[in-house]
Amino acid sequence: MPVMSAVERWFCQSPPWHWVAGPILGWALQGITPQGAVLELGGGSGAMAAETARRFPDCELTVTDVDPAMVTAAQRRLADAPRVSVRQADATQLPFADGSFDVAVSYLMLHHVVQWRQALAEVARVLRPGGTFVGYDLVATPLTEAVHWADRSPHRLISRHELRPALLEAGLHDVCVRTALGRQAMRFTASKPR
Ligand SMILES: C[S@@+](CC[C@H](N)C(=O)[O-])C[C@H]1O[C@@H](n2cnc3c(N)ncnc32)[C@H](O)[C@@H]1O
Numbered sequence: 001m002p003v004m005s006a007v008e009r010w011f012c013q014s015p016p017w018h019w020v021a022g023p024i025l026g027w028a029l030q031g032i033t034p035q036g037a038v039l040e041l042g043g044g045s046g047a048m049a050a051e052t053a054r055r056f057p058d059c060e061l062t063v064t065d066v067d068p069a070m071v072t073a074a075q076r077r078l079a080d081a082p083r084v085s086v087r088q089a090d091a092t093q094l095p096f097a098d099g100s101f102d103v104a105v106s107y108l109m110l111h112h113v114v115q116w117r118q119a120l121a122e123v124a125r126v127l128r129p130g131g132t133f134v135g136y137d138l139v140a141t142p143l144t145e146a147v148h149w150a151d152r153s154p155h156r157l158i159s160r161h162e163l164r165p166a167l168l169e170a171g172l173h174d175v176c177v178r179t180a181l182g183r184q185a186m187r188f189t190a191s192k193p194r
Pocket residue numbers: 002003004012041042043044045046047048064065066067070089090091092106107108109112113
């Protein structure tokens with residue numbers, strides 16, 4: 001079930017994308033240290049997960065993606081990483097029990113989930129009380145819309161005014177949404193009430 005165009009799939013598995021994962025990870029985490037059981041949604045070929053496993057070796061990291069080709073690529077990349085498991089999962093129907101994770105992360109994937117509000121509801125469900133959701137995504141702008149229109153990837157870009165109320169509606173609180181990169185991207189943090 002690929003949800004990206006061939007070009008995007010190729011790019012997400014390419015060496016340059018893996019090279020920039022290091023600098024992006026620190027920026028995306030916004031000072032949050034992943035601890036305990038960590039769920040990555042839409043982890044792609046494992047670029048961010050490999051860096052997470054390297055920097056935070058004590059985490060129990062579960063990397064998920066809906067696309068079997070990405071899951072295979074991530075399994076290959078992360079084969080030697082202890083405490084990391086990779087499995088296929090749709091972010092809108094997560095195969096995990098309520099309260100399973102201390103931290104959920106989402107890097108540049110929500111805009112590929114047309115039902116992204118359902119993915120937020122699933123994040124809120126699988127986080128334990130007090131758990132943290134953190135990540136970044138594109139903002140719906142003329143530029144990002146044009147890129148995705150040209151690329152033909154299925155997508156539903158999120159405006160910066162939509163994400164905050166949607167996170168609150170999902171049952172999360174302490175919500176912070178900050179735009180970045182000339183307002184083409186946004187970083188977010190939220191937590192599940194205790
Ligand atoms: C642009 S890539 C980003 C990959 C990775 N997060 C990274 O930063 O390298 C978006 C990923 O989201 C995945 N994806 C899209 N819709 C999804 C869904 N409903 N559930 C899980 N993963 C999904 C795609 O297969 C793809 O691997």
